[in-house]
Amino acid sequence: MSDTVVSTEGSQEKEFLGHPIGLTICFLTEMWERFSYYGMRALLILFLTKHFLFPAGEASLIYGAYTGLVYMLPVVGGYLADRYLGSRKAVTFGAILLVAGHISLAFEGPQAVIDAAGDVTRSDVHVSVFFLSLALIITGVGFLKANISTIVGALYGPNDPRRDGGFTIFYMGINLGSLLATMIVAGIGETYGWGYGFGLAGIGMLLGLVVFWKGQHLLEGRADPPNPEELKKPIFAGLSTEWLIYIGGLVAVGVMWWLVQNQALVGSLLGGTGALMVAIVLAYGFTKCTKEERERLWVATILIVFQVVFWALFEQQGSSLTLLADQQFNRDLGLFSLTAAQVQTMNPLFIVIFAPIFAWMWVKLSNRGLEPSTPAKFGIAMLLVGVGYLLFSYGLGLTDGPNKSFFWLFVIYLFMTLAELCLSPVGLSMITKLSVARLVGMMMGMWFLFTAFANFVAGFLSSLTGAEGHGTSSGELSVDATIELFHSVGLLAVGIGVVLFVLTPLMRKWMHGVH
Template sequence: MTSTTDTAKHPRGLYVLFFTEMWERFSYYGMRAILFLFLIKSASEGAMGLSEQTGGAIYGLYTSSVYLLTLPGGWIADNILGQKKAIWWGGIVIMIGHILLAIPGSEAVFFLGLSTVAIGTGLLKPNISSIVGELYPEGGARRDAGFSIFYMGINLGSFLGMFIVGYLGEKVGWHYGFGAAAIAMFLGLVMFRLNGHHLDSLGEPPVEKGKFTFLYVVAAALVLIAVLLVSGVLDAISLAEVMKYVISGITILYFAYIGFFDSSLSVVERKRVGVLFIFFIAAALFWSGFEQAGSSLTIFADRHTDRVFGGWEMPASWFQNANSFFILLFSAPIGALWIYLNRKNLNPTIPVKFGLGLVQMGFGFFIMYWAAQYAVEGIAVGVGWLTFTYMFHTLGELCLSPVGLSTYTKLAPKKYYSQMMGLWFVAASLGNLIAGVFAGNFNEENVADMPSLFLQVCLFGVGLGLLLILFYKPLKSWMGGIK
């Protein structure tokens, strides 16, 4: 049931979720825009003064944890709270985390704040996307268009967040930027509380509560990681390396259990789970390149790009806003394009859209391969190199990310609905972790290796993208008629 009977329009609930997510993404992307710089800038600049390798590991662990925790966040909604309460309480936890980050002078409080934001985001993020999917029970191109509109809210929030928090963090004070992120999440909570009634009966708590075994396992794992870090058995760099394999292993086991061992699923549902696993791999590779925006590409902007205009130096974090600008520019036309092509029976299949997304991400890194050649020679390049890289990454994102969100809501077995949304975000978790670890290679003594590092990402992205395009027919058949 939606808030309007006119199926030609989008339900009012979409716009409630649009603005709630906009403010949450303001807080997340705004803080993320300055996080890596805060970690690696010197103590004399008010930052933490860590090495690129350690800073990259911490950045990767944080951003990956944000998405990895969407898996228990989806489970909590499916089995205990329901989606609406999960969004509400997740937002409160996020706000508390940003308040902790805004307190200067204590590394312990800072890392506690990072952990708190990650936990809250894991609770909020998969469930707000799940309700968007439930607003369109008929599925089809209209649901894709709805997700594209929702995606505009994400990127409007990230654009404003990176612009405001980036300026405050780099030009005024790092902790002022973190404080602005807390205010944004508060505004998102107010929006959701005042307008949540437009969601009707969607996202309510389940009638029967699930068993808590899964939560006990997650809690035990978090406690074990904390003990290993505090005791010094693991540092951030080694933990990041271990977590790459842990996340991959958890994902494989989860997909294997759902696809092979749950006898309640039909053959068609099992095949769809198999397709979702392939899309997971594609998404993880895409995000491992795309999420270089906050790590290696930010280093390139800070150290190898001419950012001075009329004597004023632009904050390096502002380059990340190119992605949000291009999203706002292209998302509505591309959403309309999918609907137009669907009417003409020319809409590309989902595997082809995924493939196009990967190819365009790879091409963006081909541009950076050439820009890095100048950096090796000690030449600061113009802003156009990063700008065009972000443009191709954005076009790739629009082919893959909103379509991927919509696809997971279409193909996921009903009993695993929010958990499968969590798995979609686990792909982003793995990609973010790889992006952070990858950025550790970009220290000032390692500039000569920069072109080959960018070229590696290009080749992997283009290669897998072409494979998806070539094998779209068998993947389409496994989807069991879902478009």
């Protein structure tokens, strides 16, 4: 039984439906932001292979570099918000960049063509605009993603028992946006034209910006700059710190435009930065923290590193699993048919169904002293996702030809979703609970940095499912290569789950009463 002291001291006093009222603005803002992000993500791999005619392997690497960078930039955005901007201003600036990025994606350009020699001709201008759109989204997410989660954490006191439930509700908002996006944006994009789908995603992001702008007062100052006077003080050419940060954000867009086109460099950057971040956190723990703070940071760091395998498998949804759904599975479900991108609807649909159940379950188990600790929940998540991939790889081999049973897609999405509910909302809550107050933004950024590396690995793994490990000129995947890869990574995930269960007693000791 946990010896945690239960108290709502330090939480926002004004409530709505039993939770701090500021949660509502975070819920709605993130819902629309995720509507835009997951809407375009559902279409991205298909757009690359069918519109620009990139081979499956190359398209997967672009996808991995993009999603990797999307989760890397919150490291910088989290620091700038902690030190200068505050979460509210950072989220607002990020939302503006996101609106610009998603709207510009709607200008898809002409369809690429293959000539008699087999060479692909694409519009260089529209390819450049496409990569610029990705760069704007990457930078916008960098300013928004970590900081909106940090705001949620700031609404609750350190020992408020509603914290995990609040993050789960917040996470349900994320997936409600994803559900709407994969149903509507994905369907419209594949059926009526890529530009219509991307444009609709942009409108969703605009709604998110308006919601956050109009509802900032509900945060009651909990996301304001730490030193407003310092932020406004001119420091260079008459420009204040705040405006220099905004200009730096625009410069970052140019850097991201270049990086997303150099995928190998992105992998090296993410891996090296991740290792450096771990070293900095550990050094800080040894030199600036008490023994209790240091050991809590150890637990957070261990779980952050282990989550790489989970997200690398989870993010196959937008790459290899979507290509498989397009090329290998019968998507006619009788009463209706799904497009390949709409298959991704299963994940947010399962989240919306099961998130309230999980939130209720954790509270009930906590009241009885039976709730699994955070490390144990991570172990459960790894076991579930590993078993899901083992079952899916088995199902892929049962039928030859492109008419495989939709049941196996249902299985892997269900197992991934149940695993996600054990890890992701709990992980975000874990960062805010185990981090020392002066490092919470940095640690949240570190969570997303390792998620970034996992997304890059996801793209790399997806590229291995093609012929000879690099896809084919037609964008086709190799079923045999996919079966072998998915079986291997499934076994790896199960093994990591077992290791986490073995380490759980030690990590619970290091958490010093934080559950």
